[in-house]
Amino acid sequence: MRFCVVFVSVISSCVCNEIGDFISPPTTVKATENNTVLLPCYLNTISNDEAYAVSIRWYKDDNLIADSSNETxxxxxxxxxxxxxxxxxxxVQPEETGEYVCEIERSEPWGPVRQTHAIxxxxxxxxxxxxxxxxLQVKLGEEVRISCKAEGVPYPMITWTSKGEELKLIDxxxxxxxxxxxxxxxxxYExxxxxxxxxxxxxxxxxNVIYPPEMVxxxxxxxxxxxxxxxIDCRVSADPQATVTWLKGEIPVHLDSRVVTIVEGDKHALLIKNVQRSDFGIYTCRATNELGQGELAIQLSGVPNSGVFKHTEDKNQDAKNHYTLIWEVDSYTPIIEYxxxxxxxxxxxxxxPNWTKLTIPTEHSSGPVYSKSYTIKGLKERTVYEALLVSRNRYGWSKPSPILRFATAGAELNEDMISTVQVNVQENVFAYSSSSSSNYITIMYILIFLIKLFV
Incomplete structure (x- = not known):
């Protein structure tokens, strides 16, 4: 193995040192492990003056480690x-790092002198x-405190990464x-x-961040x-793992051969093999762990799905005073009216402006997809209109369709109009009646929906 000797070189100067000066300057020696280090400690003295230096002592971090006058x-x-x-x-080893002081004790009339080096x-x-x-495990919302204590010479710089990306820190x-x-x-975190x-x-x-149930x-x-x-499905994410129960109203769902639960990973399902009218209602997927509880309401209903307007621009290119609308409605039970x-x-x-409301009878067709075409007459030229649709079967009225905006000949839909053609409608805006004679209640719910939508 090769070793290096690290020493302090003496640089000559045109200015002569006075008697009693140190020839070499104080220095900090940087050396890798296993190198040899030489720290100088000698003065500019008078020739042949044997009595000038009485003794030499070395201190490391204020602890005496060498004394020429003390053989013990x-x-x-x-x-x-x-x-x-x-x-x-x-x-040299890492433990040799420190401050070294050379002290020379001189004979009278001179006193001691000191010089400091470092390794x-x-x-x-x-x-x-x-x-x-x-x-480290914490609860969601708690403070995280992690650290890495570093050692090394020179003192190391710390960087942090998470999920393969460096964290952008200010220091x-x-x-x-x-x-x-x-x-x-x-x-x-690395x-x-x-x-x-x-x-x-x-x-x-x-x-690891533990948290109460989160559900979608x-x-x-x-x-x-x-x-x-x-x-009926709900996905549950929780740590610790949650216990999931199904309720209808506030009563746990009775499980039997017709109604069973299925669990596949984080997916929890309630399977009803043969739906009965009494199964209609609001079901709650409830998940609980030691940190909290989550609930998700899902409605099972016999009323139709919301209608969907179809693309009809090719049928209305020259429509000045009329416009033909086509829509589809999904319903397992026959549609009675629109x-x-x-x-x-x-x-x-x-x-x-106030809405114009038209009651449109259905045509005899087999479900579950019902299609209908209707032409609105007496419209104004160069005018933009908007429309929505609700449908009724024996179980009640559907939720309103997304709003459709259309234009008669000579008018154009700009970007702002087009971007709001499909309006997101909140779930369960309408209450669903099991009776087909609940028209008054249905109209009230439609009015509530419209107030929420435009106010």
């Missing part, structure tokens, strides 16, 4: 004191994570503090310490009919 003091391992006062340290033993970095086991901090405001903050000596050191901490469903309103098979509402479009006014 043992030098530390790998330390040697030269006759000229220099201190040599073989194969920095360069060594590759290391990191110690906190928590030391590399795992190279050892400690990360933040609030676990989102469960997606969970994952592996710190890297680098100081240019050897390979960087890395440590990782796994953060693809459909909060499901159309069905007696005799059909239907499945209610078509239309009016001129005046933008988002506080008090828009």
């Amino acid at each position: 003091l043992t030098l530390p391992d790998r330390h040697f004191l030269w006759k000229n006062g220099s201190l040599e340290i073989l194969s 920095e033993v360069l060594h590759s970095p290391s990191v110690e994570p906190f928590p030391s086991n590399g795992f 190279h901090r050892e400690i990360l503090k933040f609030t676990a405001s989102d469960r997606q903050m969970a994952g592996i 710190c890297t310490a680098a100081n240019g000596v050897g390979e960087p050191a890395k440590a990782s901490i796994e953060l 469903t693809s459909r909060s309103w499901i159309h069905t009919a007696p005799g059909h098979r239907v499945q 209610s078509l509402w239309f009016r001129t479009y005046k933008g988002r006014l506080t008090h828009p």
Whole structure:
């Protein structure tokens, strides 16, 4: 193995040192592990003056380690004191890093003089994570505090990464503090310490964020009919794992051979194999763990699905005073009638024009998809209109369709109009009556919907 000797070179100067001056200047020696370091300690003295220097002492971090006048003091391992006062340290190790003071005791009339050197033993970095086991669990919303304590000479710089991406921090901090405001903050956090000596050191901490149940469903309103098979789904995410129960109203659903539950990963389903009219209603998917409870309401109904207007521009290119609408409605039970509402479009006014309401009978057709075409006559030229549709079967009226905006010949729909053609309608705006004679109640619900939509 090769070793290097690191020493302080003496630079000559045209200015002569006075008697009693140190020949070499104070210095900080940077050396890698296993190198040899030589720290000088000698004065510019009078020739042949043997009595000038009485003794030489060396201190490391204020602790005496060498004394030329004390033969009983043992030098530390790998330390040697030269006759000229220099201190040599073989194969330096990290523990040799520190401040070294050379003190020369002189004969009368001179007093002692001191000179300070320093050694920095360069060594590759290391990191110690906190928590030391590399795992931290917090509740959603709690403060997260993780850290990596670094060591090395020079002192390492710390960088942090999470999910493969470097965290953009304002400094190279050892400690990360933040609030676990989102469960997606969970994952592996890795710190890297680098100081240019050897390979960087890395440590990782796994953060687990526990949280109360979070629930979603693809459909909060499901159309069905007696005799059909239907499945109600909800997806539950929770840590710790949640217990899921199904309720109808506030009563737990009675499970038997006709009504069963299915669990596939985070998907929980209630399967009704043969729907009965008594199955209609609002079902609650309830999930509970030690941190809280979540609920999701899903309505099972026999009333029709919302109608959907179809594209008819090719049929209305020259329509000046009329416009043909085509729509489709999904219903397992025959449609009895439609209610078509239309009016001129005046933008988002506080008090828009009143609706014109048309009752349109259905035609005999087999379901579950019912199609209908209707031409509105007596319209104004170069005018933009909007329309919506509700449908009725034996179980009641549907929710309103998304609003359709259309124009007679000479008028155009601008981007603002087109961008709002499909209006998102809140679920369960209407209450559903099991009687076909509930027209008055249905009209009241439609009015409530329209007030919410335009006010």
